[in-house]
């Protein structure tokens with residue numbers, strides 16, 4: 051078989067790999083190929099993503115990444131060069147009901163607004179005015195129902211007004227179309243089965259049909275399969291990147307429940323939720339570390355339906371937060387994977403000890419909102435060129451060689 055050649059070979063066509071391809075193509079003439087083993091787009095984490103674009107994080111770098119990403123979500127049509135994109139932004143607000151201590155809320159409000167984020171510190175009455183269906187109770191809710199619960203309103207809450215969620219599969223389709231239009235070779239149904247090397251340098255990829263594509267740079271953007279790609283090139287990393295089963299619930303949101311409903315992070319019940327794009331459904335997930343512990347050995351083989359016990363527990367928390375939600379219908383749920391970096395729940399991004407081999411892995415539940423900014427960092431590093439919507443945040447913070455970053459919470463809210 052003949053050997054083709056590209057400048058950059060990207061393994062994995064999820065939101066990370068495809069966005070890197072697009073960000074390279076919109077600023078340079080480098081030849082780029084994306085190899086995606088799925089027959090369609092979104093078969094990995096991206097297809098299951100809740101795609102919430104909140105900007106509150108422990109580290110200021112993550113706050114800034116989310117903020118710079120938010121500018122892109124807001125200007126999506128211009129960014130992808132498409133007057134009729136498939137994905138749409140829903141800036142319905144993100145309401146943080148995680149710590150009602152006035153000092154904590156005021157601190158977060160100040161440090162985020164100093165970064166240019168539209169965020170306000172509001173009281174329980176404001177919550178009721180803005181979102182009449184939402185209970186302002188901040189008393190931890192016993193999900194087993196064994197302890198009698200008496201609601202009591204919280205004090206202060208944080209509301210991010212300029213963000214919400216995006217449509218994950220629409221975004222993936224849009225960057226794929228935009229990349230293809232700029233000459234990126236997007237190959238679906240094409241598994242990478244090996245990475246070729248010459249001494250300490252990666253030189254290309256071997257595909258399932260036995261053909262070899264030589265490449266100046268191989269990028270591991272394989273999501274929960276990332277460890278398999280690192281093993282192909284013999285890269286050992288000091289990070290535990292664990293493919294982890296994550297469950298979400300879908301629940302009807304009937305007309306009688308007052309709108310609007312924002313994105314909500316709720317520590318009293320240990321849940322987050324948001325309305326689905328059409329508004330007739332709620333997507334609900336967990337914010338608890340204990341629900342991010344189910345390691346999966348083989349990312350191609352895990353239970354894709356949510357556990358009934360998980361649904362039953364979390365749905366109580368939803369009824370606590372939306373008391374007018376009628377107890378009718380049977381909520382369903384699904385499970386998909388994301389890769390948890392067990393050391394500091396931040397991704398590893400950039401070059402590795404193998405020349406010509408880079409990693410973009412371990413996003414731990416934050417990868418959708420970070421995708422376009424991380425792709426900007428990678429494209430600036432690969433091409434040396436700048437483009438519109440570029441971030442100024444240095445990539446080194448996420449280097450594979452860093453010391454694990456100290457973070458307050460080892461969960462999806464970190």
Ligand SMILES: Cc1cc2nc3c(=O)[nH]c(=O)nc-3n(C[C@H](O)[C@H](O)[C@H](O)COP(=O)(O)OP(=O)(O)OC[C@H]3O[C@@H](n4cnc5c(N)ncnc54)[C@H](O)[C@@H]3O)c2cc1C
Pocket residue numbers: 061062063064065066067085086087088092093094095096097098099100101102103240241242243271272273274275296297298386387388410413414415416417418419420
């Ligand atoms: C339930 C859930 C909720 C989430 N909620 C949010 C949220 O609210 N906000 C947020 O920012 N993030 C969220 N995330 C996380 C976010 O979706 C992920 O971080 C992001 O989608 C990761 O994208 P990726 O491209 O790295 O991985 P993936 O989407 O998994 O893409 C990797 C791709 O690589 C392909 N691949 C693997 N091996 C090979 C191979 N050998 N050859 C070719 N192709 C290969 C796979 O088929 C896959 O399509 C959530 C994730 C889940 C699962």
